[in-house]
Amino acid sequence: MMRDSRIFATVVASGFAVSCTAIAQAPARPVAAPTIRFEDVTAGSGLSAVMTSGTLPSTQILEVKGGGLALIDFDGDGDMDIFMPNGATLADPEHGPGARLFENMGGMHFRDVSAAMGARPTRWCFGCAVGDYDGDGRDDVYVCCHGPDILLRNLGGGRFEDVTAKAGLGDPGWSTSAGFADLDGDGDLDLFVVNYLDFDPAHPPAPAAFKGIPVMAGPRGLPARADLLYENRGDGTFRDASESAGIRQGIPGFGLNLAIVDFDGDRRPDILVGNDSEPNVLFVNRSVSGGSLRFEERGMVSGVATNIDGAAQATMGIAIGDVDGNGFPDVFTTNFSSDTNTLHLNLDGTFFDDRTAQFGVGAPSRPLLGWATAFADLDHDGAEDLVVFNGHVYPQATKVSMDSDYEQAPLVMRRAGGRFEVVKDPGPGLLGAHRDRTAVFGDLDGDGDVDIVVGELNGPLRLLRNTHDRADDWVTVRLKGPAGGLGHGMGAVVELASAKEPARVLARRWVWAGGPFQSTACTDLSFGAPPEWGPLVATVRWPARRDGGAVVSSPAEVRRGAVAEIAYPQARAPQR
Amino acid sequence: MQGLRWVSSIGTLAVATAAGATNSVVWQAIPGTPPPAGAPGAPSGPVQGAPDPRWDVLRKLLRASQFGAAEQVARAVVKDRPDDLRAAFYLGLVLHKEKRHGEALPLLERAAAADDAAFPESPHAPHYLGWCRYSLGDLAGARAAFTEHANAFPNYDDTHFALGLIAYEEDRLPEAEASFRRALELLGEQQGAAKERAKNLARLGDVMLREDRLAEAELCYRRAVELFEQHGEAWSKLARVLDRLGRSEDAAEARARQAAIRARSEGEGTK
Numbered sequence: 001m002m003r004d005s006r007i008f009a010t011v012v013a014s015g016f017a018v019s020c021t022a023i024a025q026a027p028a029r030p031v032a033a034p035t036i037r038f039e040d041v042t043a044g045s046g047l048s049a050v051m052t053s054g055t056l057p058s059t060q061i062l063e064v065k066g067g068g069l070a071l072i073d074f075d076g077d078g079d080m081d082i083f084m085p086n087g088a089t090l091a092d093p094e095h096g097p098g099a100r101l102f103e104n105m106g107g108m109h110f111r112d113v114s115a116a117m118g119a120r121p122t123r124w125c126f127g128c129a130v131g132d133y134d135g136d137g138r139d140d141v142y143v144c145c146h147g148p149d150i151l152l153r154n155l156g157g158g159r160f161e162d163v164t165a166k167a168g169l170g171d172p173g174w175s176t177s178a179g180f181a182d183l184d185g186d187g188d189l190d191l192f193v194v195n196y197l198d199f200d201p202a203h204p205p206a207p208a209a210f211k212g213i214p215v216m217a218g219p220r221g222l223p224a225r226a227d228l229l230y231e232n233r234g235d236g237t238f239r240d241a242s243e244s245a246g247i248r249q250g251i252p253g254f255g256l257n258l259a260i261v262d263f264d265g266d267r268r269p270d271i272l273v274g275n276d277s278e279p280n281v282l283f284v285n286r287s288v289s290g291g292s293l294r295f296e297e298r299g300m301v302s303g304v305a306t307n308i309d310g311a312a313q314a315t316m317g318i319a320i321g322d323v324d325g326n327g328f329p330d331v332f333t334t335n336f337s338s339d340t341n342t343l344h345l346n347l348d349g350t351f352f353d354d355r356t357a358q359f360g361v362g363a364p365s366r367p368l369l370g371w372a373t374a375f376a377d378l379d380h381d382g383a384e385d386l387v388v389f390n391g392h393v394y395p396q397a398t399k400v401s402m403d404s405d406y407e408q409a410p411l412v413m414r415r416a417g418g419r420f421e422v423v424k425d426p427g428p429g430l431l432g433a434h435r436d437r438t439a440v441f442g443d444l445d446g447d448g449d450v451d452i453v454v455g456e457l458n459g460p461l462r463l464l465r466n467t468h469d470r471a472d473d474w475v476t477v478r479l480k481g482p483a484g485g486l487g488h489g490m491g492a493v494v495e496l497a498s499a500k501e502p503a504r505v506l507a508r509r510w511v512w513a514g515g516p517f518q519s520t521a522c523t524d525l526s527f528g529a530p531p532e533w534g535p536l537v538a539t540v541r542w543p544a545r546r547d548g549g550a551v552v553s554s555p556a557e558v559r560r561g562a563v564a565e566i567a568y569p570q571a572r573a574p575q576r
Numbered sequence: 577m578q579g580l581r582w583v584s585s586i587g588t589l590a591v592a593t594a595a596g597a598t599n600s601v602v603w604q605a606i607p608g609t610p611p612p613a614g615a616p617g618a619p620s621g622p623v624q625g626a627p628d629p630r631w632d633v634l635r636k637l638l639r640a641s642q643f644g645a646a647e648q649v650a651r652a653v654v655k656d657r658p659d660d661l662r663a664a665f666y667l668g669l670v671l672h673k674e675k676r677h678g679e680a681l682p683l684l685e686r687a688a689a690a691d692d693a694a695f696p697e698s699p700h701a702p703h704y705l706g707w708c709r710y711s712l713g714d715l716a717g718a719r720a721a722f723t724e725h726a727n728a729f730p731n732y733d734d735t736h737f738a739l740g741l742i743a744y745e746e747d748r749l750p751e752a753e754a755s756f757r758r759a760l761e762l763l764g765e766q767q768g769a770a771k772e773r774a775k776n777l778a779r780l781g782d783v784m785l786r787e788d789r790l791a792e793a794e795l796c797y798r799r800a801v802e803l804f805e806q807h808g809e810a811w812s813k814l815a816r817v818l819d820r821l822g823r824s825e826d827a828a829e830a831r832a833r834q835a836a837i838r839a840r841s842e843g844e845g846t847k
Contacts, residue, residue: 211676212644220842300831301819308782310812310834338675338711351820357745358786366713367678399678403712419747 034379035468036414038429038452042463046110049100051437051455053087057395058457060090060204061218062146064393065176065196065256066371066437066457068127068518072139074154079104080442080522082453084461085125085143090201093146098122103158108445108465119162121150127257127438127518131180131189133167134236135484142191144175144518149193168237173225174199179513179520181260181269181490184287185546188232189485190241192271192513194255195225211402215394219254219276226252227273231293232485245293246283253278259318260513261329262491264349267544267551269491269513271295272304274315274333279305289546304331307342308354314339314369317517321375321384322508323359329493329510332361334370334388334517337397337404341365341373341388360419361386367404368411369393372439372516376450378466380473380528382507383415385423389436389454389517407433410454429464440515442522448474448561450526471561477525477538479511480567482545488523489568491543496527499535502555506533529560540566628653634666638673646670661687662695665704672704677711684708688721692728699728706738715742733762737776749783756780774804781813793817801833808837 042048054063067087071080081104088096099121102110114120127144134140138154148170152160164170174196180189197219205217229247230238242248253275263270268285275281282302283295299305306312317334324330328346335341340362344352356362368390375384390408397406410430413420425431435457444451449466456462475496479489488511495505507527515521529536537555544551558564630653637646650667657663668683688701706721722738729735740755759776763769781796797814800807811834818827 212674300815301824301827303816303819306812308813309809310816310838311809353785355786358747360745360747363713363715363745366711401676401679403676403678 034381034414036378036385036412036423036430037425037427037467038464039427039467040429040462041108041465042460045108045463046105046112047082047102047453047461047463048112049084049086049102049461050097050459051084051086051457051461052089052096053437053457054089056458058216058393060199060201060216061197061222061393062090062093062124062174062199062201064216064457065126065518066435066455067125068144068177068520069438069440069453069455069461070128070130070141070520071440071442071453071522072130072141072520074101074139075103075156075158076138079106079446080444080524082110082440082461083128083130083141084455085121085128085145087126088122088124093124093201095122096124099125099143101158104444106446108451108463110463113158116158117152118155118159119150119152120160121145121152121162123147123150125150126175127177127194128520129178129180129191129513130520131191131490131513132485132487133180133189133191133232135188137487139487142169142178142180142193144178144193146174146199148172149175149178163236166236168239169230171195171228175228176255177257177514177518179258179260179271179515180485181513182486182543182545183229183260183269183271183285184231184291184293185268185289185544186232186234187482187484187486187545187547188234189490190232190293191230191238192258192260193228193230194258194273195227195252196256196276197225197254198223210394213394213396213401215396222254224252224254224278227255229293229295241293245287246295246297249297250281253281256314256316257318257517258514259320259329259331260491261320261510262493262543263329263346265328266349267491267541269543272299272318272331272514274318275312276314276316277312279312280315280333281305289544302350303352303354304344307340308356311339313342316371317373317388318514319373319375319386319516320510320512320521323375323384324355325505325508327505327508329512332373332375332386334373334390335365337367337369337392337402339366341370358418360421361413364411364413364422367399368408369397369404370411371437372454372519374439374441374516374521376441376526377507377528378412378450378468379414380449380468380470380530381415382528382530382533384507385415386413386420387411387430387439387441387452388413389434389439391435391437391457405433407435409433410436427467429462434462435459438517438519440519440522442524443476443526447471448476448526473528473530473560475527475529475536475538475558475560476563477509477527477540477558478563478565479523479525479540480565481542482568486568489540489542489566490523493541494525494566495539495541496529496558497537497539497555498533499537499555499557502537502539506536524563531560536560538564538566542568628657631662631666634670638670641673643670643674647674660695661690662697665695665697665701668701668708669704672708675711677708681705681708681712700725702728703732703735703738706735710738710742715745718742719746731762733759733772733776736762737772737779740776740779744779744783744786749786753780753783756783770803771807774800774807774810777803778807778810778813781810781817785813785817790817790821794821801830806837808834808841811837 070083082102124146129142141152143150153163177194183190208217231241257274271283282299314336319332388411412423412426438455449468452464454462481489509525540553653663664683665687668680671680684705688705702721702725710718736759743752777800781793784793800810815830
């Protein structure tokens with residue numbers, strides 16, 4: 001539903017267009033010390049859904065990952081709607097309660113439009129990816145499943161068609177996460193699918209032990225399943241390019257999550273796969289213009305595969321941000337209890353270094369088992385904060401038995417100088433213990449701050465509203481990519497800088513595939529923009545294309561309290 | 577032997593001299609446990625309650641790393657003597673060794689709050705309390721406990737190691753370096769302390785790496801794997817610094833060593 005309280009203005013400069021969508025009604029408030037505060041506005045919002053994932057208490061590994069979530073503007077009205085793939089139960093893995101789709105009606109109100117979807121998966125689903133794979137201007141959805149995955153083509157009007165077979169997809173394994181990105185620069189979205197392991201609900205493995213307590217088995221001891229790379233042929237079908245592109249290098253891992261982002265600054269998206277209890281893998285994009293997809297695995301050599309001690313971690317959640325401001329995307333991952341979450345700084349595009357300790361993000365996470373996570377400037381002070389949703393996999397978990405409770409509160413950390421500090425009172429929306437798994441982060445009510453939808457294992461979705469509510473300290477950038485499937489500028493990086501010193505970047509955000517956990521990172525880029533930064537400009541560094549399209553757009557003035565729509569340059573912009 | 581005290585670390589129990597002197601004895605047989613009665617440096621003092629032969633049983637089991645059996649004995653003692661701080665200490669110690677820090681914490685807090693004379697091992701309760709707090713993510717609490725222990729026993733290498741870890745996590749790098757160096761100084765060149773020295777060197781290397789002192793980091797990691805060849809972490813760190821230094825072949829060799837060690841230890845944990 002289109003919000004009607006905005007004023008649109010279009011500016012054309014230097015061969016690209018900027019549309020500013022201003023919030024007219026929100027008055028500026030007196031400047032106060034930055035605070036992070038969320039309220040739970042689920043009740044009465046219309047967002048009413050339980051994320052099914054087996055039954056409680058969980059007895060098998062299939063039940064403990066929970067499902068994913070996606071923010072998708074399925075009706076193209078400019079706001080973010082919510083898609084939940086949903087799971088099933090061990091008793092009937094093929095027939096769960098079914099996926100849910102909620103239309104954003106504005107003002108934190110949603111309408112359940114699931115019944116009108118047409119194709120509505122009921123199989124046990126996990127993560128999902130959003131992207132316009134067929135370039136028709138409408139976002140489609142890839143759903144990861146235990147059993148054949150599902151590609152839902154958006155027909156418009158809230159209806160979807162299952163085109164899995166037609167598209168040449170439908171791998172029967174257990175996949176957890178996926179991402180769409182133009183990996184070969186040919187102008188359409190390719191697809192990377194992260195697979196977990198082989199698990200037969202009819203023949204579950206014998207229990208294992210954790211801290212001396214019998215628990216469900218896995219992932220160790222179960223056969224890992226190799227990830228998949230699908231090349232978009234451009235005709236609505238995909239080709240399995242895993243082998244030829246070099247994705248099958250090394251042994252398969254227990255894949256849980258991914259981040260497709262240009263880690264080395266060559267304008268080609270690379271792929272980081274987070275593996276559970278196995279080293280992460282980093283597929284560096286070596287595809288050449290006009291050639292076929294080609295990747296080099298450099299996880300270990302780059303330093304991002306393990307923590308500082310060389311230990312493989314669980315790697316559920318992945319957040320991407322420029323923590324040290326050096327222009328390269330850094331990686332934050334969430335991990336198991338009695339371990340720490342980990343922050344890998346991207347030093348130079350080639351090497352990562354575990355700087356968990358430097359930024360203070362390790363110790364507070366030791367008693368927690370982390371899942372969905374994101375960097376977001378929640379208080380609009382100009383620096384990205386950090387949120388992690390938590391909950392143990394073992395129902396037996398208590399502080400006494402496993403140093404970690406089964407239900408856990410979110411971990412909210414505010415960036416304070418060179419460190420992140422735990423926010424003890426982030427408001428009622430972020431207090432309280434849950435079995436949280438997935439989450440998506442985005443401005444759902446159009447007030448410029450980042451809100452959150454959280455998915456809890458066998459619990460109701462929660463809608464958390466950021467109460468920052470100021471009109472004068474934010475900028476949202478929405479990219480309008482080149483024709484075809486790149487409508488959201490997937491792979492681009494946006495730099496916000498002072499208009500007086502365009503070379504001095506104040507903040508940087510990537511449009512990346514993958515996400516918090518089994519979910520999809522929001523393609524609208526939210527920036528806190530404190531007034532003391534003065535007038536601002538945004539520069540977009542677009543991903544490389546085979547046709548030699550422009551790479552960097554000229555700095556465009558952006559206004560606070562507005563959504564700046566920046567379109568792909570019509571003419572070649574000067575390259576840097 | 578006046579002035580001698582016992583000290584313990586994760587893998588080795590050492591006996592060190594009082595403040596101002598370096599430790600002179602390393603007691604290799606007992607992983608992380610107090611010395612048996614009569615051992616050099618074993619503390620003496622009033623024992624709460626009547627003598628109980630189970631103390632010796634407990635110590636033997638701990639020495640043999642039979643933590644499951646030790647837990648059973650410790651729980652029986654605690655059940656019989658619920659107010660006995662020494663019993664609480666031993667059960668806390670056993671649970672700490674079993675990596676069940678959450679359950680160990682209140683026991684060790686009780687033990688650490690006791691007067692030094694309450695039971696023989698009482699002065700060292702803060703050390704184990706520090707490790708529990710550290711493992712549960714409470715850096716400030718861990719720092720307080722280890723600092724208390726370091727003030728009482730300034731020559732206890734493992735407490736300095738722990739203080740180095742905490743300083744590193746709190747991004748106080750000069751302090752971290754000083755703590756690791758102090759621990760290494762205390763460990764000296766003693767036979768039997770190789771693993772402990774390697775552990776400190778690997779962490780000292782981390783400080784160097786953080787400060788981009790790559791050549792010094794390499795030296796630390798190299799020395800660590802020379803001292804303790806099975807130090808998988810150190811091999812991994814050596815590989816990483818060699819990659820950064822552009823010596824990819826050497827790095828691959830170091831990484832292969834780490835992979836081999838990892839492969840041998842596979843299956844030891846469930847997650």
